[in-house]
Amino acid sequence: MLRIAIVGAGAISSAHIKAYLQFPEKCRIVAVCDIYSEKAEKLVAQYQLPAKVYKDYSDLLEHSEIDLVSVCTPPYTHAETSIAFLNAGIHVVVEKPMASSLEECDRMLEAAKNSGKLLSVVAQNRFTTPMMKLKNVLETRLMGPIVHTQVDSFWWRGYSYYDLWWRGTWEKEGGGCTLNHAVHHIDIFQWMNGMPAEITAVMSNTSHDNAEVEDLSIAIARYPDGSLAQITSSVVHHGEEQQLIFQGKKARVSVPWKVAASKSKQNGFPEEDSALELELQNVYESQPELKHEGHTGQIHDVLLAVEGEKDLLVDGIQGRRTLELITAIFQSASYGETVRLPLKPDSPFYTREGILENAVHFYEKKNSIENFAENTITSGGNN
The missing domain is CATH 3.30.360.10 (Dihydrodipicolinate Reductase; domain 2)
Structure with missing residues (x-):
């Protein structure tokens, strides 16, 4: 039974949680982490997860034994967060985009190679x-x-x-x-x-x-x-x-x-x-027809790869x-x-x-709010 952590409790995290919950025979979510702990607590309650809430992923690394983490944080944190978990011997699924730069991607690939752990980049389409x-x-x-x-x-x-x-x-x-x-x-x-x-x-x-x-x-x-x-x-x-x-x-x-x-x-x-x-x-x-689609399909792919049953369809090189x-x-x-x-x-x-x-800076950012009251996303028209 693989122990799963979700890092980042924003809109996309629900797609990961719902996907893992489709495979109770293979995994269970044991931790949810977000700098806004109330967001993590809301997810735990919403999905009735037997999970502990963390505010800092470094605390999660120190106090929780996990096998696989989904990194659902903003793009500029993907490299640092993923590398920390890979170095700790934990498999990583990281949301798109893989990182903010190719240099960061290369460091992530090196961490995956050195740790021997899997790195999958979300490409649910x-x-x-x-x-x-x-x-x-x-x-x-x-x-x-x-x-x-x-x-x-x-x-x-x-x-x-x-x-x-x-x-x-x-x-x-x-x-x-x-x-x-x-x-x-x-x-x-x-x-x-x-x-x-x-x-x-x-x-x-x-x-x-x-x-x-x-x-x-x-x-x-x-x-x-x-x-x-x-x-x-x-x-x-x-x-x-x-x-x-x-x-x-x-x-x-x-x-x-x-x-x-x-x-x-x-x-x-x-x-x-x-x-x-x-x-x-x-x-x-x-x-x-595929049995599992979208995030559920990719999470299933990752779970099978962790178990050694297949290679990842979307690894760090693809990302x-x-x-x-x-x-x-x-x-x-x-x-x-x-x-x-x-x-x-x-x-x-x-x-x-x-x-x-x-890079061209078209305008300066004018506003900065911490969270929207509505935390939903759309996935486009046809795909």
Whole structure:
């Protein structure tokens, strides 16, 4: 029976708690920690947890024997917190984004390697039936080589969203919508399509003059074979309609699911390739529904990995790749130049200090409140 700790009692912590509670035969939550202890106490009462409340995770490390921790704190604390638990011989699940900088990611990976413990970065959108089905379709190569990918990570957040004390600053949030919203789709993008060779990007703050960070970015990724991808990250899109579209030489597929295939007439104009469409549709429909989805699916994956039954689907290396793409978008948009990948330690955006010094500050943060009365989140329209 694995003993679980939840560090950070904000909105996302409930997703972790609900996930662990789905597997009472494998684990139990024994501790909840938050600098606002009343928030931790509220969670313990709400979910009737047999758990002790802690205010400081260092006290948790000293006084509680745990096997696995979920780190659900603001992004700027992810590295320090995760490394402390890894060094103590405790497996770690850390919320997205993995950290505030690639340098922090590398220290986290080193701590995981030295401790021999697992480090998993939350990417719950991988653990959905549509995404797994799309991944399987792409792996058939029936579409031919991918020539263009479209990533629309459209969210909407009101002005007051950035009033929360840690949001809206490069120091504490680490970035805006590209890092903290589009991270889901950028992770899916690199998981399905691999890492590009270069990034060219622009970003802006169109609607939130109470935040230093961007609320809209558009990036073009280029692959060595000449194929292109466009990635739009936003918290200014009403309806929160999100999609990933993969255009192959023979057909296109997407989430939300849609398939279309074309073949050439003698004059080069298209006609429908209904046979290929049917083949792709059959591949998609033949894939099983996932038993566990979202955070529950990822927590189940982690629990099985801790028990030695499988490898992690989303480890620290995967988490770092996603942050590398995001960092390249920030560097390109801030400097107005194309950035080649991979990013190396000499990149001006490799460290947190470098990001703070070089990233565009659109506005100064105007407001700072400790907590919102309503502690719920939305997860977007389609994905």
